[in-house]
Amino acid sequence: MIVTVTPNPALDVSYRVDRLVHGSAHRVRSVRERAGGKGFNVSRVLHERGVGTLAVGPVGGVLGESLRADLVASGVPHALLEVAAPTRMTVAVVDDEDATLFNEAGAALPDTEWDRLLDLVRSRLAGARAAVCSGSLPRGAPPDLCARVVGGRDVAQLGGVRLDHVRAGPRG
Numbered sequence: 001m002i003v004t005v006t007p008n009p010a011l012d013v014s015y016r017v018d019r020l021v022h023g024s025a026h027r028v029r030s031v032r033e034r035a036g037g038k039g040f041n042v043s044r045v046l047h048e049r050g051v052g053t054l055a056v057g058p059v060g061g062v063l064g065e066s067l068r069a070d071l072v073a074s075g076v077p078h079a080l081l082e083v084a085a086p087t088r089m090t091v092a093v094v095d096d097e098d099a100t101l102f103n104e105a106g107a108a109l110p111d112t113e114w115d116r117l118l119d120l121v122r123s124r125l126a127g128a129r130a131a132v133c134s135g136s137l138p139r140g141a142p143p144d145l146c147a148r149v150v151g152g153r154d155v156a157q158l159g160g161v162r163l164d165h166v167r168a169g170p171r172g
Contacts, residue, residue, distance in 0.1 A: 019095050055076055
């Protein structure tokens with residue numbers, strides 16, 4: 001199993017339009033919502049390819065519930081930490097030629113919630129082949145959060161299991 005940690009999850013909403021014209025009203029042809037954030041995307045692909053995975057991350061509010069519902073509907077195994085702050089949203093407006101993205105910043109979480117997330121991750125690492133911490137960090141997050149997921153090392157030996165740590169830069 002590969003445990004993925006998403007420090008700054010989002011509900012990804014995609015609107016498909018015929019042609020995006022700045023400053024104009026548009027009819028939306030279709031809307032798609034799905035759990036987003038780099039780590040959740042990694043878990044989704046692993047699950048679709050038959051690789052055991054567990055998606056871990058903080059979620060809150062109505063958007064957090066929608067994110068959870070998508071993971072359930074997709075069959076992606078997950079362990080989500082309920083937090084007080086609302087989950088962010090990303091919006092993509094897609095036409096036949098291009099896509100325009102709007103990425104909300106993630107909400108700041110108190111240190112106690114980051115500690116709870118780390119406890120949750122550590123409780124799920126037993127038996128894991130690898131741990132991936134991926135994506136942007138919301139404002140106020142400990143800058144070493146992903147390193148702390150694997151005990152402060154990029155590659156750690158925990159119980160004889162190799163855990164690889166991957167972290168995106170500040171832009172995610």
